[in-house]
Amino acid sequence: DAGITQSPRHKVTETGTPVTLRCHQTENHRYMYWYRQDPGHGLRLIHYSYGVKDTDKGEVSDGYSVSRSKTEDFLLTLESATSSQTSVYFCAIKLAGPGELFFGEGSRLTVL
Amino acid sequence: GESVGLHLPTLSVQEGDNSIINCAYSNSASDYFIWYKQESGKGPQFIIDIRSNMDKRQGQRVTVLLNKTVKHLSLQIAATQPGDSAVYFCAENMHGGSQGNLIFGKGTKLSVKP
Numbered sequence: 001d002a003g004i005t006q007s008p009r010h011k012v013t014e015t016g017t018p019v020t021l022r023c024h025q026t027e028n029h030r031y032m033y034w035y036r037q038d039p040g041h042g043l044r045l046i047h048y049s050y051g052v053k054d055t056d057k058g059e060v061s062d063g064y065s066v067s068r069s070k071t072e073d074f075l076l077t078l079e080s081a082t083s084s085q086t087s088v089y090f091c092a093i094k095l096a097g098p099g100e101l102f103f104g105e106g107s108r109l110t111v112l
Numbered sequence: 113g114e115s116v117g118l119h120l121p122t123l124s125v126q127e128g129d130n131s132i133i134n135c136a137y138s139n140s141a142s143d144y145f146i147w148y149k150q151e152s153g154k155g156p157q158f159i160i161d162i163r164s165n166m167d168k169r170q171g172q173r174v175t176v177l178l179n180k181t182v183k184h185l186s187l188q189i190a191a192t193q194p195g196d197s198a199v200y201f202c203a204e205n206m207h208g209g210s211q212g213n214l215i216f217g218k219g220t221k222l223s224v225k226p
Contacts, residue, residue: 033213042201042218043156058213090155099146099205099214103155 003027004104006091012110019078021107023091025071031094032074033058033101034066036087043090049074081111120199124223131189133220135202140183144205146214147176147187151198159187159200189222197224 003026013019023032034046035058045058047066055066063085065077078085088108092101125131137145143164148156162169162176162185169176175188185202199221203214 040218043214043216045213045215048213059215092155095158097146097161098144099161099203100158101156101214102158105155106153 004091004093004102006089006104006107008107009105010108012112013081014112015082016080019081019109019111021076021089021091021109023074023076023104025074025093027093028071029093029095030071032068033092033094034064034074034076035090035092035103036060037090037106038087046076046089078109081109083111085109086111120219120221122221122223124225125192126225127192127194129192131187131192131196131222131224133187133189133200133222135185135187135217135220137183137185137202137204137217138215139204139206140180142204142206142215145176145178145185146203146205147174147185148201148203148216149196149198150201150219156201192222192224194224194226197222 005024007022031050033048035043037043044060046060046064047058049055049068067075088106090106091104095102146161147159149159150156160171160174160176162178167178173190177186189196199219201219202217206215
């Protein structure tokens with residue numbers, strides 16, 4: 001079975017501080033994604049990766065950066081967190097079909 | 113299946129009845145549609161998908177119907193069980209190919225009454 005570990009699962013931080021969320025997969029899936037989920041907006045794509053050092057922007061990428069130095073790890077960084085980035089962040093990997101994503105358990109971030 | 117403001121559309125059904133969850137999608141060029149289920153406190157879970165060249169696809173207790181004329185997607189759950197209680201999202205793959213970038217709808221909350 002595909003496995004994803006997100007860390008941290010919960011974080012409270014203050015406005016202006018940097019935050020990095022980590023997504024670790026146990027298999028060599030090529031595509032990895034970061035989504036955020038907010039009430040009234042559903043899930044929105046932040047960034048995705050299609051290989052080591054290959055990343056691209058999603059629909060809500062402003063204020064976020066990503067890195068993928070190893071196949072198994074996909075990092076999401078908020079350089080200077082803002083209250084509007086309070087959200088639940090989900091990492092996902094793409095399985096067989098064009099839209100078959102396997103999601104992690106989520107990381108709840110609160111920016112005060 | 114689209115929400116208004118912060119409130120999710122809610123569907124309440126009796127255990128054992130059939131459920132129908134609806135979704136309107138936005139892009140007539142989308143070629144792939146997917147339904148996800150999200151239980152409280154968990155990540156979304158893939159249920160079933162359908163390509164744009166199909167009208168209907170069946171899985172185990174679930175059926176997805178696609179009406180491209182009116183850009184409408186529905187998920188039918190047969191003999192709904194308490195374990196089906198969750199938020200259901202439709203999603204479309206607007207780019208096709210293998211990228212898997214999805215646009216999600218805002219979700220419908222299904223509550224199953226025992």
